[in-house]
Amino acid sequence: MRSFIVTVWGFVELMCLFLMLNDFKRIMAFHKVSKHLQHINAFQVLEDHKPAYHFQPKHHWINDPNAPMYYKGLYHLFYQHNPKGSVWGNIVWAHSVSKDLINWTPLDPAIEPTKPFDKFGCWSGSATILTDNKPIILYTGMTKEKPEPGYQVQNYAIPENYSDPYLTKWIKPDSNPIIKPTKENVSAFRDPTTAWKINDQWEMTIGSKVDMLGISYLYRSKDFINWTLVDHPLHQKENEGMWECPDFYPVSTKGEKGLDTTVIDGDIKHVFKVSLDLTKYDYYTIGKYDTKQDKYIPDKGMVDSWAGLRYDWGNFYASKTFFDPVKKRRIIWGWANESSTEDENVKKGWAGILLIPRTVWLDPSGKQLLQWPVVELETLRHKNVQLTDKELKKGDIVEVAGINVAQVDVDVLFKFSNLDKAEEYNTEWDKTFPPEMLAKNICQVMGTTQQGGLGPFGLLALTSKDFKEYTPIFFRIFKTPNTKHKVLMCSDAMPSTLNLNEYRPSYGGFVDVDTTENKISLRSLIDHSVVESFAAGGKTVMTSRVYPTLAIGDKAHLHVFNNGTEIVIVERLDAWSMTKPKMN
Ligand SMILES: *[C@@H]1O[C@H](CO)[C@@H](O)[C@H](O)[C@H]1NC(C)=O
Ligand SMILES: *[C@@H]1O[C@H](CO)[C@@H](O)[C@H](O)[C@H]1NC(C)=O
Numbered sequence: 408m409r410s411f412i413v414t415v416w417g418f419v420e421l422m423c424l425f426l427m428l429n430d431f432k433r434i435m436a437f438h439k440v441s442k443h444l445q446h447i448n449a450f451q452v453l454e455d456h457k458p459a460y461h462f463q464p465k466h467h468w469i470n471d472p473n474a475p476m477y478y479k480g481l482y483h484l485f486y487q488h489n490p491k492g493s494v495w496g497n498i499v500w501a502h503s504v505s506k507d508l509i510n511w512t513p514l515d516p517a518i519e520p521t522k523p524f525d526k527f528g529c530w531s532g533s534a535t536i537l538t539d540n541k542p543i544i545l546y547t548g549m550t551k552e553k554p555e556p557g558y559q560v561q562n563y564a565i566p567e568n569y570s571d572p573y574l575t576k577w578i579k580p581d582s583n584p585i586i587k588p589t590k591e592n593v594s595a596f597r598d599p600t601t602a603w604k605i606n607d608q609w610e611m612t613i614g615s616k617v618d619m620l621g622i623s624y625l626y627r628s629k630d631f632i633n634w635t636l637v638d639h640p641l642h643q644k645e646n647e648g649m650w651e652c653p654d655f656y657p658v659s660t661k662g663e664k665g666l667d668t669t670v671i672d673g674d675i676k677h678v679f680k681v682s683l684d685l686t687k688y689d690y691y692t693i694g695k696y697d698t699k700q701d702k703y704i705p706d707k708g709m710v711d712s713w714a715g716l717r718y719d720w721g722n723f724y725a726s727k728t729f730f731d732p733v734k735k736r737r738i739i740w741g742w743a744n745e746s747s748t749e750d751e752n753v754k755k756g757w758a759g760i761l762l763i764p765r766t767v768w769l770d771p772s773g774k775q776l777l778q779w780p781v782v783e784l785e786t787l788r789h790k791n792v793q794l795t796d797k798e799l800k801k802g803d804i805v806e807v808a809g810i811n812v813a814q815v816d817v818d819v820l821f822k823f824s825n826l827d828k829a830e831e832y833n834t835e836w837d838k839t840f841p842p843e844m845l846a847k848n849i850c851q852v853m854g855t856t857q858q859g860g861l862g863p864f865g866l867l868a869l870t871s872k873d874f875k876e877y878t879p880i881f882f883r884i885f886k887t888p889n890t891k892h893k894v895l896m897c898s899d900a901m902p903s904t905l906n907l908n909e910y911r912p913s914y915g916g917f918v919d920v921d922t923t924e925n926k927i928s929l930r931s932l933i934d935h936s937v938v939e940s941f942a943a944g945g946k947t948v949m950t951s952r953v954y955p956t957l958a959i960g961d962k963a964h965l966h967v968f969n970n971g972t973e974i975v976i977v978e979r980l981d982a983w984s985m986t987k988p989k990m991n
């Protein structure tokens with residue numbers, strides 16, 4: 408408290424001083440003053456920005472989710488964790504268990520850097536459930552500190568006691584490492600996937616690169632211990648750079664049910680995902696696992712590049728899926744880092760979250776995936792407020808009040824009478840912006856303040872009373888020359904905080920939705936510094952991290968808005984305060 412008073416006094420003093428100075432000096436001075444303010448803000452909000460219902464360790468750093476699985480009544484989740492601080496380093500495999508994917512109990516770390524084959528790092532990996540329901544983990548170990556990031560090998564770990572549903576202790580046999588890197592690149596060879604079976608042999612894939620060629624090496628084994636490199640990769644692509652955290656799994660073409668990773672034929676397609684080190688986004692394609700050639704082949708029309716499909720058009724990386732045998736679904740976990748500065752992370756004492764686990768399945772079009780928060784999340788829904796048939800004219804902003812809107816699940820259905828007033832899509836954008844940045848850049852130049860025809864309309868999350876801070880999640884619908892409409896979704900951190908030191912990107916993505924229905928839904932999971940949004944039933948998903956200085960806790964407000972000429976109707980809005988689950 409003392410340092411706070413001193414700081415405030417210093418601030419007042421500075422203000423008096425600066426008011427007496429000339430204009431030029433005032434500008435300089437205000438720069439200084441605002442730095443001061445940011446310090447005070449940071450001081451005030453360390454805990455306030457901590458999410459309540461998103462997965463986090465109690466303290467310190469988290470990055471990639473590892474080896475998610477279900478075993479004997481419990482969901483297991485491991486993750487890359489620094490037990491000593493809130494920056495990356497000292498990585499161990501932290502371990503938590505849950506009965507419902509929402510309430511989590513921490514256990515001791517499962518894997519720590521103790522052996523020559525992982526002394527300098529226990530990096531990401533995956534679990535496979537072997538015959539007889541025996542889980543096994545494959546992970547990347549670092550055997551040297553230099554050259555950075557070192558010599559990367561693949562190791563395995565097995566439970567000490569298969570009767571223990573908590574899988575408390577893991578053994579790393581001395582026969583490790585079981586796979587050494589290919590000659591090409593010893594420092595770009597990591598993140599083994601869950602294995603599948605083909606011709607009575609196990610196969611899995613490992614991310615790598617040679618120069619700018621992204622590669623997913625294929626390995627084969629009869630016994631899961633003795634692995635041989637297959638003479639061709641599962642997949643590769645020019646100009647991608649390092650492929651981190653590959654993920655390869657089947658999806659049903661006949662509905663929403665998930666499939667075990669070992670399913671390789673039938674009414675299925677395969678998904679291949681990589682986390683691109685160079686862009687820090689997760690990209691996927693949908694295609695066919697050609698079991699004759701033993702290769703993955705993306706479907707015709709799939710964009711297999713930086714401009715391709717993303718699970719999430721915002722802050723989401725290093726994701727991993729697993730098959731949940733209980734509810735017969737495939738679930739995806741992804742990591743969101745902080746958008747605050749490293750200094751702030753150190754002060755906060757925590758950094759990183761996992762996004763809400765999402766059920767993932769194939770869209771009936773076969774052209775993309777759909778994602779939706781696991782149904783268990785709804786058990787946290789508490790107090791509810793609703794809006795029905797609320798008309799929003801151009802410029803209207805309507806508050807959703809009466810619940811804790813800093814910790815809320817809000818689901819809204821927008822309706823409009825027709826598409827006539829949709830504004831013209833500016834084809835110059837296609838020439839000006841690189842394809843992988845197109846949606847993001849349109850969101851950035853248009854924001855919510857460029858009034859349109861049909862849109863912008865949507866939510867204003869984490870809004871301060873005076874609208875100095877707000878995080879808009881919104882749509883704009885465009886007419887295009889070929890008469891089809893383009894739906895743009897944006898989640899804009901730019902106006903989210905007065906603290907201009909934060910990383911405040913305006914994220915964007917297109918929503919491939921049938922506009923002739925004149926309706927579009929939006930669900931946002933707002934959790935203090937996270938805004939995770941699902942458009943049109945999970946067709947387009949976008950996560951922003953935001954750190955308001957005013958719109959904190961009970962000072963935060965939530966609104967629906969419309970800033971387009973066409974009237975938009977909130978057919979129905981439900982918002983629920985979310986209870987805080989048991990979180991590690
Ligand atoms: C293995 O786990 C089971 C179930 O928790 C327990 O009863 C048993 O004592 C454990 N065995 C050993 C050797 O620790
Ligand atoms: C191998 O990987 C390292 C680390 O990413 C990189 O610096 C180097 O250029 C790579 N070499 C080749 C041939 O790709």
Ligand SMILES: *[C@@H]1O[C@H](CO)[C@@H](O)[C@H](O)[C@H]1NC(C)=O
Pocket residue numbers: 633634635
């Ligand atoms: C490992 O597997 C390969 C291919 O199946 C085989 O040729 C080799 O003998 C095996 N090595 C050991 C030590 O079992």
Ligand SMILES: *[C@@H]1O[C@H](CO)[C@@H](O)[C@H](O)[C@H]1NC(C)=O
Pocket residue numbers: 802855856857858968970
């Ligand atoms: C709507 O547009 C007007 C005009 O640009 C702007 O002043 C207002 O802030 C916008 N509303 C929102 C919610 O951004």
Ligand SMILES: *[C@H]1O[C@@H](CO)[C@H](O)[C@@H](O)[C@@H]1NC(C)=O
Pocket residue numbers: 686687723724744745746910
């Ligand atoms: C998260 O932080 C932002 C801001 O520092 C960076 O721009 C991103 O690259 C980073 N994302 C990941 C996955 O590390």
